[in-house]
Amino acid sequence: MKLFIDTANIEDIREMASYGIIKGVTTNPSLIAREGRKLEDVIQEIVKLVDGPISAEVKEASAEEMIAQARELAKIHKNIVVKIPMTWEGIKAVSVLSKEGIKTNVTLCFSVSQAQLAMEAGASFVSPFLGRMDDAGFDSEKLINDIVILRDNYGYATEIIAASIRSLHHVEISALAGSDIATIPTKVLKAMIKHPLTDKGLKIFADAAK
Ligand code: G3P
Numbered sequence: 001m002k003l004f005i006d007t008a009n010i011e012d013i014r015e016m017a018s019y020g021i022i023k024g025v026t027t028n029p030s031l032i033a034r035e036g037r038k039l040e041d042v043i044q045e046i047v048k049l050v051d052g053p054i055s056a057e058v059k060e061a062s063a064e065e066m067i068a069q070a071r072e073l074a075k076i077h078k079n080i081v082v083k084i085p086m087t088w089e090g091i092k093a094v095s096v097l098s099k100e101g102i103k104t105n106v107t108l109c110f111s112v113s114q115a116q117l118a119m120e121a122g123a124s125f126v127s128p129f130l131g132r133m134d135d136a137g138f139d140s141e142k143l144i145n146d147i148v149i150l151r152d153n154y155g156y157a158t159e160i161i162a163a164s165i166r167s168l169h170h171v172e173i174s175a176l177a178g179s180d181i182a183t184i185p186t187k188v189l190k191a192m193i194k195h196p197l198t199d200k201g202l203k204i205f206a207d208a209a210k
Helices: 010-018 029-035 039-049 063-076 088-099 112-120 130-135 140-154 168-177 186-191 196-209
Strands: 002-006 022-026 054-057 080-085 104-109 125-128 159-162 181-184
Touching: 002 010, 002 186, 010 022, 010 039, 010 186, 022 181, 029 039, 039 054, 039 063, 054 104, 063 080, 063 088, 080 088, 088 104, 088 112, 104 112, 112 125, 112 140, 125 140, 130 140, 130 168, 140 159, 140 168, 159 168, 168 181, 168 186, 181 186
Parallel strands: 002 022, 002 181, 022 054, 054 080, 080 104, 104 125, 125 159, 159 181
Antiparallel strands: none
C-alpha cells in the first residue's frame, strides 16, 4: 500500500519525504486554511518536494465551474490530481475531465454505491473517509473492505485512497483490506515506527555496546 501524506504543511512534507516513503500528497480546503496560504502557492511548493500525485481540491459548484477550476489547477504541474466532491455535479465533472486526461480524486466517499459512481465516471482515485465513518457510528473496516471487493470484482482502474485516517488501526485495516493507498496525517505517519519493544531492544543493545 502506497503511503501519501495528508497535509498542506510544507515542513511536514519535507521531513516525511526525506525518509523516502511518501509517494503522494493530499490536501483539502481545511488543511489549506490551517496554513493561512493560497492553494496555488502551497501546491507550487509541494510539487517540488514529492514526485507523485498531489491532490488539490476545487470549490464545490456546478459541473461547469468545477471543470473550469480543474483545468486551471491541472496547468500548475503534471502531477496535480483534482479533488472533486461526491455530488452529481462532481460526477459529471469527473466524466468530462477523465476524457481530457485530467486526473481526479473523488472525495467524501462513504458507501460502495458512491465509490462505484466515481469508478464508472473514470476517476483516477476515490477517497473513502474512514475516521468520519467511525465518528458517525458506522464501520470503517467494512467500508474499506467492501470498496476493495467492488474494485477487484470489476477490475476498475480507479485507485482507492483510504482517507480521514486517525490511527494506526486505520492504516492497518486499509493495508490488510488491499487499499492501493492510505493518505495519512503527519502525527499518525510518525507513530507508525513506534513500538515499546523496539525502544526496549534499543536500550538493551545500547547498554551492551557500552
Ligand atoms: O483526506 C481527507 C482527510 O483530510 C479528512 O480527514 O480527519 O478531517 O476527517 P479528517
